[in-house]
Amino acid sequence: MRIAIYGGSFNPPHLGHVAAARTVAESVRPDRLLIVPDNLPPHKELTEDSPDSEARLSLCRLAFADVPGAEVSDIELRREGRSYTANTIEELRQLYPNDELLLVMGSDMFLCFTNWYRFRYLLDECTLVVLSRYEDGDAPLREQRELLQREYGARVELIPHTPLEISSSEVRDKLSRRLGSDLLPENVYAEIIRHRWYNAQPELSWLRARSIEYLDPKRISHVMGCEYEAMQLAQRWGEDPELAAEAGILHDITKRLSVDEQLKLCEKYGILNTEEEIANPQTLHAKTGAALAADLFGVNEAVRDAIRWHTTGKPDMTLLEKILWLADYIEPTRDFKGVERARALAYDDLDAALYEGLRHTVDHLIKKGKQPLQDTAEAAAWYAERIGERRV
16 A cells, blocks of 8 residues: 655645645555644744644645545644654554555755655655656756665655645735635635634635625625725724724624524524513524624624624724624615714714614604613613713
């Protein structure tokens, strides 16, 4: 049996890694292709915002799931201290004493191979499979192969591979700047965003596309309008526009769910509801939406709380909570008597706009014979008092 071993920090595993693994699978056709994320690589340190070893293992399982014959091994992650390839091969040789071990590496690693720890042992035990950058000229690789064959009796296979010019450090940098989704498998990117590993911030275009999956088609224009309005208000009042956009995009992701589905989400996330809220289930989507946004997209506490209070409001809201509440109220598709005044006021006096919106909501419910929710009534009273104090 031929067993190929492809190791690395995979921090994170990106499309370049996956392409290399596919080349090995298709060109070498090993019986098994072991993907081996290392614990502490000897030549570099893991960045502080890197996920732990178990998380990198799970990311690798996602990344290489569709590569024929690939299986992710935790052989190095179970070992304490620095990860040396020679130790891994030694352990694998004990497990597979009669099988051919194929050690996969890139051109750069091959050219400096004699600097590796216990490289002679590796040459004795393994066939080296080198991903050759033919477009750069393979003469140095052939010279190195001939040297290793002549001096050490090495077995070396050069296989053509056009690498994707991606580095993990580049990916990590882009993730922190709301970029990088095009450099990662979709499921890997989604998992990184979910946990916000590498200080990752979601690309807003990606977040929009994902949120649409949760929306009633008739609500999409409202949600996009709310995102736009939230960003405009954030720029006006000094809040982070991208956090405001996250809140706007995700604020209604559970809106289309039935009451039973809302209650199931409440049970899943441990959300407690008052009798008043259960009697008015149209408001539950704010609480379940906040929980789901945190679970699926890793939103921070400020965004989560803005989603939580975007329907009822509450006394003494944060700036982001105010912005989302008003964006939901005045976004461009809204059309009701007084909306133009509310829009103008929102960019002139945020608290006064909130009071106007809350008061209008309370009056509207009373005229329809409905009792305003306690949170909304208390919010309207709080902002009425605040506006009154300011004007004294």
